[in-house]
Amino acid sequence: MHQDKREHIITKAIELFAEKGFEGSSIRDLASIADVNIAMVNYYFGSKEKLYEAVIEKRVLYMRDFIDNVLSNTSLSLIDQLDLIIDGFVNRFLSDPLYHRVLQQELLVSKRAQMHQRIIELIIKNAKDVINIIEKGIRNKEFKKADPELIFASILGTISQVMLSKTLCNCLMEKPIEFNPYADKKIQQRLSAHIKQFVHALLTK
């Protein structure tokens, strides 16, 4: 019961932070949409900032186990590993657009240096894995020469660009404004296919 209420507040907090940003969200707004007393946030989390940390931590390790899984499968070719990782990235990001939005906001404002650093370290770890695969392929002559760090930036950047603004995404894709592109399987498939396409075009001979 205690945990349930904690989780409920976190869930509503993600929604609010994603829409208004951390500084733009008030405890009173949160209490209102979560339908709890304003003192409950401090009761359960200690402070607004601690709640924010709980929000971030909730899913921060979500991506890791997946990549570790791919890497440990030694029967896969390098390009198959990349394809799997791209599918995984697209899938996991699109499955939780609100959380991704909160992370992006945190990287874009530097009010909490410590949390900033925490998120960066996680991204870097993912990046290094992708870069390693690409570099290995280039050394092998299996891949063409390319810029591994910036290929990673393109993979992540393409996804983030699509997720930056629902309205922008719908305008670009000629969808109605109220359409939710991130929940759409076709869009997800299309995004995944496009990223794999340019990675293939860049690397495979």
Next chain:
Amino acid sequence: MHQDKREHIITKAIELFAEKGFEGSSIRDLASIADVNIAMVNYYFGSKEKLYEAVIEKRVLYMRDFIDNVLSNTSLSLIDQLDLIIDGFVNRFLSDPLYHRVLQQELLVSKRAQMHQRIIELIIKNAKDVINIIEKGIRNKEFKKADPELIFASILGTISQVMLSKTLCNCLMEKPIEFNPYADKKIQQRLSAHIKQFVHALLTK
């Protein structure tokens, strides 16, 4: 003199908003770093929100005339047009990272629907131009089949990803933390080359 002071406040406001976000910046902070009285913001701009609009408007048309220029040069091949536009994008974004950061923040939080819409319209206009060039090339059989909308997303997304966090960028590029990657000509060149490389790999036969 009046204009000078206005401009000075805007310049300092961009710095502050880029670092702390709009909601995270206070008039008192701004007055302090701009070295003016706290009443001056309201005197010159009317309100904090109006100041913010002035900040956004200041360079909002910066990209347009450049693209129009490229498009009006009929002697250029389609792929040369794309290359020029990519160079222009990279150059203009990296030349003003603080402004770009403010724009990104505004797209990421939806507190001011009207300004949101204004920025999206500008991006869409740029996007349509790029997409048109790609579609024309595909119809011509000059280009391979590809996803024009998502190629635009990859171009813009790659740049934005690099500019998302200085620390993240330096970590990825193996530069010291205090290094300023956006002012570095080599990084700019490298980013530009990478984007052109994957656009070429996707489109040219």
Next chain:
DNA sequence: AAAAACAATTTAAACATTTGTTTAAATTAA
């Protein structure tokens, strides 16, 4: 099983700060 005691949760009210903004007087420029 009922009562009492205790701890955990919830509440409304109050707290001290900080916020954007306004005011009215003082200063400078025209």
Next chain:
DNA sequence: TTAATTTAAACAAATGTTTAAATTGTTTTT
């Protein structure tokens, strides 16, 4: 003298947080 600018002080509203009492849930005692 008039208008434009600058200033310090004050304003009301909103903010995160705390408090102390009320309620609910759980455990212990009878």
